[in-house]
Amino acid sequence: MPEKINLSALREKRDTWSELNLEVMDEDVKSKYLQRKKAVDLYIDGMSPSKVSEQTGISSGEVIRLVHRCSDLNKSGNMAGYKALLPNNRTSDILGKFNKLFLEYPTLESFVLGNYFGDKHYTLEHNMNIRSLHTKFREECIRLGIQDYEYPLCLKDNGYDALYRYLKRKEKEMQQLAIKRATKTSQQHFAITSYGESYNINPIAPYNIVQLDGHKIDMIYSVEVENEHGEVIRMPATRAWLITVMDVATRAIIGYAMSPYENYNQHDVLxxxxxxxxxxxxxxxxxxxxxxxxxxxxPSLCIPETKWAAFDVIMLDNAKSHLAQNVIYKLNEGIKCVTNFGSVATPETRGIVERFFRTLEMGGFHRLPGTTGSHIYDNKRNNPEKEAVKYEISYNDICELVEYLIAEYNNSAHSKLENQTPLQVMARRIHAGMQPYIVPVSQRQTIEKLTYFTEERILRGGYKTGTRPYLSYLGVRYHAVDVQIPMQYVGKKVYIEVNPEDVSHVKLYDTQGIFLADMIATGEWGKRPHSIKTHKAALKRKSKNLDNNSLFTPHLTEFEEDLRKNAKNSRRDRTFANIMQKENCEKKEEVKRMNSNKVKNSKRSNTHNEYSKEEMALIDSMSIEEAYRKGLI
Structure with missing residues (x-):
């Protein structure tokens, strides 16, 4: 039997009940709620249940039940009040039968929560489902002495629905335990989204904070390869990487780099x-x-105040290429800026640059043939490998598209900038006095060598072996060019300065930083310019094919030939072949310019003062050494 209601005490408590907002209710809900509220108020004011039933149309028993619902205590110890009158109010925190069950058996609640949230004292099962938990719950109720005719075993579902609602409510209340049932990625995202005051920095000055991140472009390009019949055909290559630097205050892209390799590294970041x-x-x-x-x-092309401008803080993710010690040192000591690494696997901390990548893809590459779409099931993906070959899309096309799209993006309206363009905002703020730091002329040489790095080595050689001082780097010997290194440095520690874009030669320094000599690689390594990535790829091939390669002098020519043979089957190999061909062409152009300049400045031994066109063509077709041996220069 329900307990007798003390109406006089209930009238005093009723004054503390919160009124509900009727304007937000649906008409059906509001009508039913007002009918119930009128019945409850009439009964509490002293009217008999029968008369209340006559005036409201609600049965006498239902009136009594509604009054009991309003006077029930919730988990905070307060009366439920008028909100208990809402129809289908199953999400209320009224202490119903299930909660009262836990009050009578406190260990049962600990048992349920411990199993559901993975407490090792109750279970070793991870993320137990509610159906399995209900089986254990029923067994625990029997163990505690609850009879078949008692709640919850008397119910047809043995309390499954009540258990389900209880656990879902607890998930909302116990956030730190509930998030442990989610995936690792969700846990990481949940950890960086908090409540209370936000401590995120929102700069307004240009070049105060920048964000750097890399993105694999959703478009495939093709390269020319030679098939087994000697015919030049096009075949698809790998996707290129785009690494951008964005100014947070103005959303402008202030610089970027491209990489055709499978993944970018610290040199691409720098x-x-x-x-x-x-x-x-x-x-x-x-x-x-x-x-x-x-x-x-x-910015540097249209705002003169941004030429050689450096930033104060750079935000990076936790990619290994960003965490390299060389990158951190160059940023902190070379540029004098602060590095800010975000949480692991949480791109939200760099949401601005991530949003730019989506904009670039949706408004640019996804609209062109050869796009891979955002995922393999994207309906924009229409055999991108075939289209890249059909339309002869090259790596240079990708680079030109990136240049064009970024220039257009910097001149497009941005919703976060009140529909102004990034360049408009940057120019206005700089002209208002928010001047960025400009790298002095005396320090620009440090910036010019930002991508360079140093390596510690031991100088080898000696009279006993009859070898002049040399060093080994990346499995290759390096000798001095036109300079005699004193033998006193042999066996001592030295440092080399390496340009990752061309490791055919390095610069040698002693431990005090004094320049000693230019060192050039022996054999073909020193004759052909090549990047450090190409060098390591050739060495990797050497280790896999010891029978076909020299143990000491792997040749780039053989490596390139091997890539050509495998190009028709391996996308990675034909990408490498294309990169090497590009590096070789660039160096030939450089040598050609050097030959031309030396020819113009040299004096001929005969009576003629100028070269004929035929002689110039002959000189340009050979190296400087060969032209000198033949007496042409």
């Missing part, structure tokens, strides 16, 4: 940072449809 500081250099588009906007699209 290249992007270098490009963000050094004034941007325009490219000559090979496609007439691609043009720069009127202001050229980059």
């Amino acid at each position: 290249q992007a940072i270098y490009n963000a500081i050094k004034p941007h250099k325009k490219i000559n588009f090979s496609h007439e449809s691609l043009k720069y906007p009127e202001n050229d699209g980059f």
Whole structure:
């Protein structure tokens, strides 16, 4: 039997009940609620249940039940009040039968919560489902002496629905325990989204804080390869990487770098940072449809105050290429900026640059043939490998598209900037006095060598072996060029300065930082310019094919030939082959310019003062050494 209600005490408590907002209720809910509220108020004011039933149309028994619901205590020890009158109010925190069961058997509640949230004192099962938990719950009720005719075993479902509602309510109340049932990624995201005061920095000055991140472009390009019949055909290559540096205050892209390799490394990161500081250099588009906007699209091209501007703080993710000691040292000591690494696997901390990548893809690459779409099930994906070959999309096309799209992005309205463009906001704030730090001319040499790095080595050689001083780096010997290194350095520690874009030669320094000599690699390694990535790839091939390669002098020519043979079957190999071909062409152009300059400045031994066109063509077709031996220069 329900307990007798003390109406006089209930009238005093009723004054503390909170009124509900009727404006937000649906008409059906509001009508039923007001009917119930009128019945409860009439009964509490002293009217008999029968008369209340006559005036409201609610049965006498239902009136008594509603009054009991309003006077029941919730978990806070307060009366439920008028909110208990809402129809279908199953999510209320009224202490119903299930909660009262836990009051009578306190250990049962600990048993349920311990099993559900993975307390090792109750279970070793991870993320136990509610159906399994209900079986254990029923067994525990029997063990505690609850009879078949008692709650909850008397119910048809043995209290399953009540247990389900109880656990879902507890998930909302016990956040720290509930999040442990989620995936690791969700836990990481949950950890960085908190409540209370936000401590995120929102800069307004340009170049105060920048964000750097890499993105694999959703588009495949193709390269030319030679098949087994000697025919030159096009085949798909790998996707390229884009590493960008974005100014947080203005959302402007201030610099970027491209990488055609399978993944980018610390040198690509430093290249992007270098490009963000050094004034941007325009490219000559090979496609007439691609043009720069009127202001050229980059801060250093349209805002003179940003030339050689450096930033104060750079935000990076936890990728290994970003965490490299060389990168941190160059940022802290070379640029004098603060590095801010976000949480692991939480791109939300760099949400601005992540949003830029989505904008770039949706408004740019996803609209073109050869796109891979955002995922393998994207309906924009339509055999991108075939389209990359059909339309002869090259790596240079990808680079030109990136240059064009970034220039357009910097001149596009941004909702977070009140529909102003990033360059407009940057120019206005700089002209208002928010001047960025400009790298002095005396320190720009440090920025020019930002991508370089140093390695410690031991200088070898000696009279006993009859060898001049040399060093070994990446499995290759390096000798001095036109300089005699004193023998006193043999066996001592020295340092080399390496340019990752060309390791055919390095610079040698002693322990005090004094320059000693230019060191050039022996054999073909020193004749052909090549990046450190290409060098390591050739060495990797050597280790896999010991029978076909020299143990001491692997040849780039053989490596390139091997790539050509495998290009028709391996996308990675044909990508490497294309990169090596590009590096070789660039070096040939450089040697050609050097030959031309030396020819112009040299004096011939005969009576003629100028070369004929035929002689110039002959000189340009050979190396400096060969032209000298033949007496042409």
